[in-house]
Amino acid sequence: MRVTGSVGPLGIATSVLWLSVIVLLPLAALTYHSFGNGWSGFWDAVSAPGALDALKVTVFVSVIVAVVNVVMGTLIAWVLVRDDFPGKGIVNALIDLPFALPTIVASIVLLALYGPDSPVGVHLYATQPALVVALAFVTLPFVVRSVQPVLIEVDRDVEQAAASLGADNWTIFRRIILPTLAPSIISGGGLAFARAIGEYGSVVLIGGGIPKRTQMASQYIQQQIEVDRPVNAAAVSVALLVISFAVLLVLRLFADRTARKEQESR
Template sequence: MALTTALRGDGTAMPSPRRRPRARRRPGTALGAGLVGLWLSVIVLLPLAALTVTSLEDGLAGFWAAVTSPVALASLRVTVGVSVVVALLNAVMGTLIAWVLVRDEFRGKRFVNALIDLPFALPTIVASIVLLSLYGPNSPVHIHLNATRAALVVALAFVTLPFVVRSVQPVLLEADREVEEAAASLGAGNWTTFRRVVLPALTPAIVSGTGLAFARAIGEYGSVVLIGGSIPRETQVASQYIQQQIEIDRPVNAAAVSVALLAIAFVTLFALRLFASRSQRREEESP
């Protein structure tokens, strides 16, 4: 095979461009990808496909009628509205709790830190029983929240507590304290330092934790099943409506509302993924 060499204007040979070596596929890559795809198909994709097929048994018109029925729409409004309130509440209180756990020292700090993860380990129905005992008709503290939207907020705030806290904590631990000290030395107050220096660094973590809390709240059932009361158009959330439709033998209606909840959760998680990707790209591009 003949090789051609490019020449400069002075007659000297130009160095040939180096070819990048092709990435070699490791022997276990295809096997690992296949196992992951199979597992996700069995655990996630097939159940979702079955649910979607069930929701469309009466056609698109039947699906739309099931989702837009007055009681179904009311349950979706209650679910989304309460979940938004809980997510915003978590954004504020979760950030504050993470700040205290990272920046302050006090007795029992390790106990409080472990307490944050309790909603992950505790069955949510137990939380509903505890809340009903505390805020129900026979409340020992004389606070009666049973069958109110305030009860839904309290129950959902309990189960979604860890998301913002655990998202913000690592960022605070890795934060550069020297920048805050420099701002303070220039005369910035605590609030100005937090707003101008700390908060921009925490914003991606806060948004991520808040979105996860919202996605978790819209599908919650156990923690609200007793304290919420399940009053149609008032305190009945979508998960309770779905359970009610199953009990009265209307699986198509239950599947249709389930698909609507899944769509809301998927859009939320997809938006969070886009936000995280843009934030990471912005950090890489910044000097």
């Protein structure tokens, strides 16, 4: 098979080696360890009542967070692109703060703000809304940064033409802008979901970790490690890995399909 491109075989080999060391080997080791008690042991660990409860809470809350991010992230991206206001540059910089801030710090701040001694009178400690708030914070940038560049490139002349023909703002957004933004919105929402699935730091304090109510899968994994059940912890970790990989694979296939349609339409 002929290798083409600007980096050549050496560059490709280096990339594959680095990817293997950083990603593939650790994931392979995790998967191997999760089957330490055989397939039946793996299934028992994943299907245990505590594990199922944690996975249900995790998926449910992550779906809500993804939906919230789709709506609010698109709105924020719209404001940053289409509106001018004092402090816009600061707001734009703050969007990336969750990427730089240790997530445990977010949990401490949220606990101080919405915990039992809330200074604003909002008590969310050990509730699922607390998980939603915490995860919405750490996943906010995904939709905003996915939608922003696409929104910048939207042809404003088409919008003006539609307005001149009598279309109202909602019709213009629904018929012209939204179809263009849809791939980036879906991609950002999917990334937010995949990120929320495995989050630990931001929910560890404010969530409370109550089984069947607010215990996320990551907290359940930590609990299994503490009681010296590393195989069970690895099995649930693999379950999270499969869910996240499936979401990312669907997003990749969707992006490729969208790209092909765009090329065919040109």
